[in-house]
Amino acid sequence: MSVERMLPTLEADDLIGLVRDIAERELRPRAAAAEEAGEYPRDLVRMLGRVGLLGLPYEEVYGGGAQPYEVYLQVLEELAERWATVALTVSVHSLSCWPLATHGTLEQRKRWLPDLIGGDLLGAYCLSEPQAGSDAAAITTRAARDADGYVLTGTKAWITHGGIADFYTVFARTSDNGSHGISCFLVPADTPGLSYGAPEKKMGLTGSPTTILNLDGARVPLERRIGREGDGFGMALEALNSGRLGIAAIATGLGQAALAAAVEYAREREQFGKPIIDHQGLGFLLADMAAAVESARALYIVAARRRDAAQPFRHQASVAKLVATDNAMRVTTDAVQVLGGAGYTRDHPVERYFREAKVMQIFEGTNQIQRLVISRMLRSGER
């Protein structure tokens, strides 16, 4: 049961076809075992890189796929439907390239962007710290200026791709001027002074490594500062506006996967002499699940179209992230319910979807923070 999509171009049709083919043949068969074993599929990600999926939303002159967000996000959804960890990788990688692609000088972009989005390298996005999560402006990692650049010292927390990334997009404090004292740095993984904590023992997305990143006097040359000193926090939030749409799309794919598994099971499983889907109490549950997945999809596509049209989309991105991830949580919970006892076992993927959905409500701005963004915009009348 593949999702019917209305894509803007024929090339997008072909792209989605290719992604489905790869996702069905390479991702789906490996997901459950790798998640169980906590193994990150670096080889698959390399293959996706060769195919061109690690640079889809970026400009063609730098080797990107020049795809609108409307298409890029649907690619993420298709990947997530088969393996959320892999979709998250593509989303976080794109996020980590965003500051350079958007705020780098022409020289910086020419020099680094082709490699970053070329498919061989993997990026990480480092904003959160142990004491600064939702309140990201409270970060304390220091970037002290010296003769030929900066020396970075501090601890970054919850870093997706920690220890396996090839470069780290790091936000650090260049002055004490609150949110205006933060700058952005592109730090190669082989920089002396970088070290990593053990992977967090997570509830879900166990194939995706999340670690502490320690910066202990890591020397970063001046030319690797992206944007002006003090502009980092604005860049971090701007990047997250787009990143949130990625999470909305991934959550939608997860919901879609749970819905498909639940429907398949409910058509086959018989109780009281008929398939359980024919008991209205369960059929209506499935109908609500379908409605939740489809409304999530509609919301992120609307937000993406605004972004593609260069319209403000911050409000729509927060709404899409909030609704898509809350819906994914509900749909995956209900999918476990539809499968009954079987849903509670690891013989079926729905318990994994359920565990994976939870974090979607937490990262890239918790859903409380999304509500904060939305309500503040309602208060100020900003669009």
Add this chain to the structure above:
Amino acid sequence: MKIVTLVKHVPDATADRTFTADNTTDRAGVDGLLSELDEYAVEEALKVGDAGTDVEIIALTMGPGGAEAAVKKALQMGADSAVHVVDDSLHGSDALATAQVLAAAVTKIGDVDLVLTGMASTDGGMSVVPAMIAEYLGLAHVGFVGELTVSDTAVTARRDDDAASETIEAALPAVVSVTDQINEPRYPSFKGIMAAKKKPVETWTLADLGVDSGAVGLDAALCVVREVTKRPERSAGSVVTDEGDGGTKLAEFLAAQKLI
């Protein structure tokens, strides 16, 4: 080096296969794709190029209208251009006629050093067309190749069967069919998909090839399919639920079938 890869458009093997009233495979009413076994031939041609040889790869297909889908995949993977032989009188052609037409197309393409094919099509599955083409063209043929090295003047090919591995050398030009063990076909890249749209695809008719339309097609076929019967559906089988006595129940089942 000029390499022709033969690519066949076949009905999707995962879908139901149906036949038309004249006992030929229904190619109109079903989703089609590039015969998977031909992807290995395309990949092998691309690998010759990857290894540093300057190659021009032409994907050649014969088939009705929808067959462009097969050449499209080959072009997306990296072939440079494509030829599609399409003619109403080809309907129902047998292997011999197919080989004659494809050989004529290879001749018309001209100066071809190597013809690479899959070891069989996933629909007809006869495996004879490559050898027949070689015969028509008067070229060497090596079939079912599991490893291939191509030099400027010759191919060295390994063929494996249950008893032995043979290494065979053949002078170019040659026709080589490859097995599904020879490589791992690449996925097209997104750039490959975009580039494929701009690659030339020529359409040739039998007249373009100088092949007599009376020599091909259903009426000229030397072998005739008299009847096609769908394989009976597999019966549902029986499920043994283990309630602590699964082993006993299995043993009883096997005994009832007189297997133990």
